[in-house]
Amino acid sequence: MTLYDLVFGPFAEFGFMRRALVGCMALALGGGPVGTLLVLRRMSLMGDALSHAVLPGAALGFIFGGLSLPAMSTGGAAAGLAVALLSGLVTRLTPLREDASFAAFYLISLALGVLLVSTHGSNLDLLHLLFGSILSVNDTALILIGVVATITLLTLAAIWRPLVVECFDPGFLRAVDGRGGLVHTIFLALVVLNLVAGFQALGTLMAVGLMMLPAAAARFWVRELCTLSAASSALGFASGFLGLLLSYHLDLPSGPSIVLVAGIAYVISVLVGPRASLRTLRLRRRWSPS
């Protein structure tokens, strides 16, 4: 078996592998900048919370529409947006902090989701919802992922500056521009959209992995905001590529394989990345005069 067969053969041979790869690429395109901003806004866990929040909506869509992507995606997006808006409302109106109100709502919706699936579906359905199956990504799913990536990039282009300023200096944005809350809400909606796009392929639990892990890893390689976004997109895509190959050759489930590859990239970055990784910190200590 040649190297070509190992690396490109599966994609050349099978349509489902090609679709999966294109899906990963589109997911990484939108997920890179969104994940980067989540990391910079210290909202990494909120991405996780939102990914769980998508579950009951997707389950409702499944109950009423069966294994139909439009029904499940609409339901998932609706549930995710509802949790984002409701917890935003609670944060604004009560002394509860954003992370706590998010946690509260996502726990409720996770329980609701599991309850719905377990009373109306089989265990296999639940597994499918939670962990997805990228190898069954069909044309409809590809179009959905592509549309979401497009919307994400266009919207980010429009709200990039206030979004960035809101993480850097929220007080300044409040003083010069009253629309910080609107920007925040739009951004949360983008997070939900990207999670919904990812859940068919990776499942609700894994979707956030392809968003957060590359973004967290990129922090150890580059500094500038735009390069950070590009680097996390590239890392996300590379993880998708390698993860798919692993899952093909070793006969592993694709979603966890992809996320694990991203996880390995993250661990390597923490250890040996050129910026503030453990390696550079040790070097600095050794060189500093003591």
Added chain:
Amino acid sequence: MNGSPDRAVVLDNVTLAYDGNPAVRNLSGAFIRGSLTAIVGPNGSGKSTLMKGMAGLLRPAAGLIRSAGQVGGTIAYLPQHAEIERGFPISVLQTVLLGHWRRIGWTGGATRKLRERAQQALAAVGLEGFERRPVETLSAGQFQRVLFARLIAQDAGLILLDEPLAAVDWRTSEDLLRLIASWQQEGRTVAAVLHDLDQVRAYFPETLLLACEPVAWGPTRDVLMPRNLRRARRVAETWSGNAGHHWTDPESWATPALQRDHRVIENKSGPLWQDGVGSDRSVR
């Protein structure tokens, strides 16, 4: 009382409150256009709240705040302990360019002219050549200078500063004080919350002494009389419910000589007010 042309901000029996608890009560008066006013008072006396109210970030519970017809029609506000993410990947020049927000908004590009203005602002705060430096590599004093450069870029008619010198070294605070004074000469109206009464005496012609309610407002020399300072302390204690021993002796922070002694020990501003902070916290 209306927004006559010589008044930058008019306060008409203003009460500002948080969750129904008034922090500033029944404040009336005006900041004259082109005036340079220090706002002083014991901790918890509503100075920051007043700043927020004037910046338009807090609606008065009663009364009216009118800031009419500024030069350029804008307000620049530098909050206390700005909730700034200092590790954020943004350069010094980009930070200063944000001062042009009114002109560039969400999507406008920074023209060459705006860039030049930002660079001039950096030069004015003594940070020439720092344009490309990431803000995370700056010291606290340098970072405060960057924020002042951004204030310059904002080119506002009314500038509100909430403890702008709280965390900076002596040299920086002298430089920034001179800058603040130069803003007045450019015809801008400046109001700043300060702790160090020596700095107030040296640089600020006008002073508003606040202790939840206004104690005195006028020429600095008249306002910072021991009699007024003692009264401010008494009023503040009444409002905050602090027992007297939590404050340093009023004479000490009313006496310039003793203040200077403190500053020899600690180059930071207003150790006497700071004492107040400490005891405030220990009470709660």
